[in-house]
Structures are given as structure tokens and as C-alpha cells.
Amino acid sequence: GTVALVDVGNGLSHILIAADGVPRFARLVPISLQDAVKSFGFLLADVEPVGTGAEDEQQTARQRHKEKLRAWCNNVAGEIQSSIGYYLAQPGSADVERIIISGRGARLAGLAEFMAERLDLRVEKVRPLEGITVQPGCEDITREVLDFAVCIGLARRGLEGAK
Known part of the structure; x- marks a missing residue:
């Protein structure tokens, strides 16, 4: 079928x-996880803001944090939507059936779910280690695997030719 592959990177993103x-169709997108972190102050590993104030202050900070995160996610979804719209305007194009996200931004809690809701498409995170056995002691790679999806894909492709 027709799939939109979206790599949400630290510097730039790609569709x-x-x-x-x-x-x-390929497009470099001016969406940067780095800029989002600078602008909104959210952390990738922990979407909740760190605070030490009273409970009411922490609740208010969490709400502001979620609103900023939602605004950034909305920008990402908007770029994807405009790219899909441009693609669909081309002769012979087929409807996009799903979106697969990768990159460091794909680890951001709630991004896939928000995009699925906003774009009304199935959104899933890439599984670059599917079919690969991770050796004992190397399990830590699974936490950051979305950051290296492109590298893993290129390595797998190179290994196919080595057979």
C-alpha cells in the first residue's frame, strides 16, 4: 500500500x-525536536516538567507543559498533512494508508497517538529490530532504537547483499 515514513529528528525531519x-515523494521538513526542547522546555525521556513548588504550582506547570507539547505535535501533524495533500494532488497518487514514525522524536510520549487522532490515519512507530536477535548485555539499545532506525535499515540492506 501507500505509506508515509516520517523521521522526526533532532535537527530536521524527513517525510x-x-x-x-x-x-x-520526499520532503525535508523544518520541524526540529531540538527547537521544540529549547522553546517549550520539555524533556524527551520524561514529558512531565520537573518542578519543586507547591502541588497547585506543579499542576499548573504540568498543564502548561502539555499545552505546549500539543502545540508542537500539531505543527508536526500539520507538516505531514500538507505533504500528504501535495502528494495526493499528483496524477496517479494513491491514498496514504498509514504513517510510520522514526527518529528521536518518535520516542516522545503521546506523539503517535496525537498524530493518529489529528490525521485520522493509523500511526505506528518503526520496529527496526524486528527479526534481529539482540545479544545478551546489549538490551539497552532497544530504548534508543528509534534514534537509529535509518542506520539499522541501511546496515540490514548491506547485509542482504553480503549473502
Whole structure:
């Protein structure tokens, strides 16, 4: 089918729309997780803001934090939506059936769910280690695997040719 692959990176993000495995549209997107962290002050590992004030102050800070996060997620979804719209305006294009996200931003709690709701499409995180056995002692890689999805994909592709 037709899939939008979205890599939400630290610096820039990328969108690639592929139809039946063939790339049909690619776009570099001015969405930066780094800028979001600077602007909004949220942390990737812990979406809740760190605070030491009274309970009411912490609750207010958490609410402001969630609103800022939602605004950033809305920007990401807007860029994806405009890219899909442009792709669909091309002759012979097919409806996008789902979105697969990768990159460090894909680890942001709630991003996939928000995008699915906003874009009315199935959104899933890439699973680059699917079919790969992780050796004992290397399990820590699974926590950051979305950051390296492109690298893992290229390595897997290179290994296919080595057989």
C-alpha cells in the first residue's frame, strides 16, 4: 500500500511517501525536536516538567507543559498533512494508508497517538529490530532504537547483499 515514513529528528525531519515500496515523494521538513526542547522546555525521556513548588504550582506547570507539547505535535501533524495533500494532488497518487514514525522524536510520549487522532490515519512507530536477535548485555539499545532506525535499515540492506 501507500505509506508515509516520517523521521522526526533532532535537527530536521524527513517525510517519504512510498507506494508499494517505491518512493514517490520526499520532503525535508523544518520541524526540529531540538527547537521544540529549547522553546517549550520539555524533556524527551520524561514529558512531565520537573518542578519543586507547591502541588497547585506543579499542576499548573504540568498543564502548561502539555499545552505546549500539543502545540508542537500539531505543527508536526500539520507538516505531514500538507505533504500528504501535495502528494495526493499528483496524477496517479494513491491514498496514504498509514504513517510510520522514526527518529528521536518518535520516542516522545503521546506523539503517535496525537498524530493518529489529528490525521485520522493509523500511526505506528518503526520496529527496526524486528527479526534481529539482540545479544545478551546489549538490551539497552532497544530504548534508543528509534534514534537509529535509518542506520539499522541501511546496515540490514548491506547485509542482504553480503549473502
